[in-house]
Amino acid sequence: METKEIEVDCPCCQQRLTIDVRTSKVLRSRPRQQVDEAGRPKVGEEDWRDAFGKVKSREETREDLLGSMLEKERKRSADLGERFRAAKKKLDDAGA
Numbered sequence: 001m002e003t004k005e006i007e008v009d010c011p012c013c014q015q016r017l018t019i020d021v022r023t024s025k026v027l028r029s030r031p032r033q034q035v036d037e038a039g040r041p042k043v044g045e046e047d048w049r050d051a052f053g054k055v056k057s058r059e060e061t062r063e064d065l066l067g068s069m070l071e072k073e074r075k076r077s078a079d080l081g082e083r084f085r086a087a088k089k090k091l092d093d094a095g096a
Contacts, residue, residue, distance in 0.1 A: 016041075 004021040010029075018028040030041050041047075 005018050005027065006021060007016060007018050009015070010017055015029045015031055016034075017026050019025070020027050028041075034042050036042055
């Protein structure tokens with residue numbers, strides 16, 4: 001489902017507000033000086049650094065998650081093998 005957003009200028013604080021129409025919540029706000037003529041936010045060096053930091057942290061989290069999931073899968077395989085051996089032994093003992 002696509003989100004519906006509108007942008008308005010606040011008459012009190014003169015900020016450019018991005019509002020979600022469905023929830024009536026403010027998603028973003030920027031001072032009027034940080035918005036260009038088309039209403040798009042001006043992006044500065046600090047914004048790029050923040051975005052780069054977020055991407056880097058996601059990459060690290062993703063690497064950790066992938067490693068833990070691979071380890072879990074290895075343990076699962078070993079656990080299934082152990083259960084199979086135990087069930088086979090039990091079956092052999094019952095048959096003997």
